[in-house]
Amino acid sequence: MIILVTGGCGFIGANFVRYERAHHPSDRLVVIDAITYAGNLHNLDGLESEITLVRGDIADAPLVEQVLRDHGVEVVVHFAAESHVDRSIVGPAEFVRTNVVGTATLLERSRTVGIKRFLAVSTDEVYGDLGPQDPAFTEGTPLGPRSPYSASKAASDHLCSAWFHTYRLPMLLTRCSNNYGPYQFPEKLIPLMILNALDHRPLPVYGDGLNVRDWIHVEDHCEALDRVLRHGRDGEIYNIGGRSERTNLEIVRQVLALTGRPESLIQFVTDRPGHDRRYAIDGSKIERELGWAPKRPLEGGLAATVEWYQRHESWWRTILSGEYRTWYERNYGARVQAI
Ligand code: NAD
Ligand code: DAU
16 A cells, blocks of 8 residues: 555654554555644654655645655545644634645545545544533534634544545544654643653643543554554544543643652643633444554553653754754755655
């Protein structure tokens, strides 16, 4: 299979590229990534000779079509997005451009070229907010996004569904809960808290810290995506969850325990506007139809993640210093732009 991975220099995309190389070494992988602040070529270190990397924007229609045609792409796995809720609150326009216009461009060019399978990677946030006693989201839960990020992802999901129903583009859609693990950009809760703890900086907890997320290790997510890609039914939506609902405060306390730092580092700060209280995933469909369930319990996964950040200090130091933004220009500038 020749697979185009959009956003393969980001957190989940890079983990997916690594997963596919390890489990399906005969497949060919082409990555397209605009290398925004969230894209980092170091996330693909060691794979330089095994994949093709194109630096480009998924909203650039002629480029997307050229990449699909020149590389004989058969399957698209679509991760590229603006992904951070806080950034969507201060600057929503880029979220509409990448997550809505970008997805529409990719879908349309995939249709024109005759792609065999299009897997869109989405999020549980499109379903909206849950109260403490509400049942978990199923694939049939009506969409109710509440942040510019989740609204742009919901729009992206609707476009995917439209391209399936109207044009019969063989599309599948997954909606996953909160990921954690190696190579996550340290603006998201878990890596931010780990790095702050390691550097003895305060850990900023929004509001009362009792918001609940369902945490999944990124390798479990990648395995689920691989299962959907190879065995899922066209036009179907699959929820993916980690069976690990925790409050933010529980997560932060575990990070402090794992790093040996005191709870006095916790600092309650002003809440995020429109902060969703709880997400929870009903993952029974993927379990029943595709035989997939998460394998990594949160406590072990979190300990392994803390250890990964401790062992990969140079990876995150170059991010904190901003050096990772200039490194690729010096080392790869010309090469990654060539297709
Ligand atoms: P990320 O922010 O770490 O990575 C996004 C990648 O997309 C980056 O490499 C970036 O350079 C690239 N990109 C951004 N705009 C682009 C554009 N216009 N053209 C090409 N590339 C572009 O995100 P992530 O956390 O890895 O999330 C990947 C996908 O999974 C997203 O679609 C996100 O909505 C979804 N998702 C994330 C989570 C999570 O917990 N992180 C959970 C469920 C779903
Ligand atoms: O649910 C899946 C989604 O999970 C993905 O679609 C998004 O791409 C991803 O960013 C994530 O969204 P969240 O908003 O849930 O993740 P974030 O890591 O930003 O925040 C997790 C929780 O922690 C949330 O309740 C806000 C809180 N938080 C976050 C940060 C960055 C804090 O209390 N302090 C912080 O500094």
